[in-house]
């Protein structure tokens with residue numbers, strides 16, 4: 109067995125159970141808050157009757173929107189998500205009141221005695237019907253249920269389609285799924301004696317949580333300090349919902365003057381937290397006899413549920429990537445997200461790409477089959493290459509476009525062409541199929557937001573180093589990656605660098621740790637900070653080394669002159685301190701410019717891209733329909749591999765989650781009520797459902813990433829569904845247009 113180099117600064121604490129999550133925090137005098145949910149889906153809120161609950165033992169306060177000193181409505185994009193319901197109930201997971209009590213059990217008991225007075229409204233559950241002119245409005249003040257729309261207009265599909273040799277059309281649907289993080293939302297808020305509200309919780313985005321809390325309390329950002337705790341799983345899910353939980357706990361802490369803990373039950377988390385958007389995707393694809401894609405039309409409809417959350421950004425990524433990693437001259441894409449009274453939808457690992465990839469990567473194979481062409485060959489003819497233009501007009505020239513490389517790796521590793529003849533197309537009792545899928549993915553936020561990150565390096569008098577960055581440890585190993593990048597830049601052993609988890613009061617707002625941007629953006633800031641430290645120490649060491657400061661190099665724990673003189677890092681630091689130089693540097697990374705024209709859907713959407721291919725082999729028992737994955741191979745261009753073992757962890761984790769999306773998962777709602785209220789009835793993959801995973805790390809250091817590294821968290825999770833769909837087609841002879849894919853018995 110090969111040993112893969114892996115560094116993990118938090119490994120010991122995690123595996124020995126020393127890590128303390130938000131639910132583990134206990135403070136003297138701490139109270140407990142629990143949410144009160146309505147028993148309706150859509151209603152006008154008339155009032156909350158709390159006298160009965162208040163009379164119960166242990167109950168301290170019952171809080172409603174009327175108690176909020178600041179704004180009840182907030183959101184990352186539009187400020188209309190209700191942190192506490194103030195006018196209407198729009199979905200089952202709306203929180204109408206909070207019960208604050210001495211213990212959680214007392215608070216829960218009292219919560220069932222809070223009466224919500226409401227007047228029912230017609231319930232809107234069907235996203236297709238949401239745009240009917242007479243549909244019930246989920247947000248009447250917006251005068252429409254259309255939450256957002258995006259488009260791409262390129263060339264002239266109306267002219268191009270009739271000129272195509274072949275045209276095919278298909279419709280796909282994908283389900284609402286749950287992130288299934290092991291740690292439900294939990295927060296502890298402490299009203300400090302200095303007047304600051306301290307918020308402790310596991311989340312992906314301390315800075316945006318601070319905005320939620322400050323707005324809700326009606327205070328300035330400096331009066332709230334968010335301290336991120338270890339995250340027990342995020343996957344895009346520790347975003348808006350946990351921010352609202354923090355804001356509610358902060359309100360209770362502010363109004364009682366005591367620390368307040370709010371620890372969610374799984375049931376509340378499943379009911380209230382946002383999910384991955386269900387999509388309906390209609391595609392029309394035109395191509396020539398020789399296999400050249402000419403035109404694509406996509407009509408994409410996403411269910412946003414009751415609130416906007418980050419639907420505009422999720423659906424924007426789907427729009428930018430709607431044709432997959434292929435160059436198409438004539439494109440018309442319309443993507444809409446609509447409000448309904450379902451649980452709201454938001455960020456989830458992949459962020460709008462898993463849905464479109466499921467469609468596009470089947471469509472290209474359907475097109476290839478129509479022509480009798482090999483599916484890999486069809487991809488080769490159409491995929492983007494160095495210097496090509498994307499469907500949004502972006503020329504891919506500033507980094508290595510490695511689609512061919514990742515495709516070749518998977519095709520070779522899995523023995524694709526040798527095994528194709530074994531595919532059964534529905535013949536026999538034990539069916540066999542092989543399939544793959546290809547993608548590109550815009551890195552980080554792109555034109556959806558301001559992309560910036562910072563890092564702070566503080567060298568101590570003994571040569572040990574403290575590092576803080578604006579990216580957050582979500583459990584993905586971000587702290588370890590940051591340490592390794594700094595160690596490389598300063599020529600130090602990682603053991604000499606200690607990561608200090610930043611709070612929102614100690615480092616500039618660096619955005620959210622999402623969009624596979626942690627290593628790319630955080631790494632860029634760390635490289636910049638390291639350069640600052642090197643400058644300071646080089647000036648001190650140059651006279652000792654007899655060279656100019658620019659010629660000092662850092663490696664092996666020493667500073668070297670070009671002529672063989674050296675001094676240890678530690679000694680250089682001691683000299684610096686002796687001379688009143690205290691080495692400290694704030695590094696920043698500003699993402700290169702991106703552009704977007706929302707009317708034409710043209711622009712340089714992302715400053716860099718990653719490329720990926722995944723392939724699977726599977727068997728199907730024809731009698732039972734049971735699918736057995738035999739093997740899965742993934743190749744991802746990661747820029748530069750910072751921490752190879754953790755990278756492979758991302759590969760395997762992403763592929764495992766992707767398998768769940770492909771074959772197992774669907775969050776069931778009935779009349780707007782979440783029916784899956786525990787993991788015993790939510791079918792995510794078990795280890796026995798998973799095949800052997802193989803990861804191929806492809807490295808093409810990115811010139812626009814100061815560390816050379818890009819991101820891999822999401823790309824790993826966006827290809828299993830189409831790869832499995834293509835393999836299932838070759839096994840069964842049937843195309844699957846909906847997720848999760850279930851092969852009917854005796855098919």
Ligand code: MOS
Nearest residue numbers: 344456457622623
């Ligand atoms: Mo995410 S799904 O960008 O955390």
